[in-house]
Amino acid sequence: MSKMYKVIFNNNEVLIEARKLNKQMIVQKKKITNKNKSEMNIVADDVLDCMNKAKEQYFAKFNEYAKSVEVRKSTSKELFDSHFAEMFDSMKTSKKKAYLYNHLHKLANNEISSQKVSA
Secondary structure, eight states: OOEEEEEEESTTEEEEEEEEETTEEEEEEEEEEOTTOEEEEEEESSHHHHHHHHHHHHHHHHSSOOSOEEEEEOOHHHHHHHHHHHHHHHOSOHHHHHHHHHHHHHHHTTSSOOOOOOO
């Protein structure tokens, strides 16, 4: 059975500036950055399948391999937020937006049965 996974590439990269001194490397500065971080949602059978798909997708998009790959199971809230983000941004009033967000969140958590929603 397929599941949804969240894949994070190049999270917490360590950058090292070094210089040579007497034919030995001396580390001068070490810093951690997230400037190359990217995320993807992937549907896969298991974690290994997700890893393989993620590597292929990243290489196809950026034409290089990722320095680090992190796979997590997606929660229903993460999927919900990413899927409906554009719809909420396009709504005009914050009252309608809040009502619809709360209603859809309850539906996602199976707290209420599906009903007709007027927005």
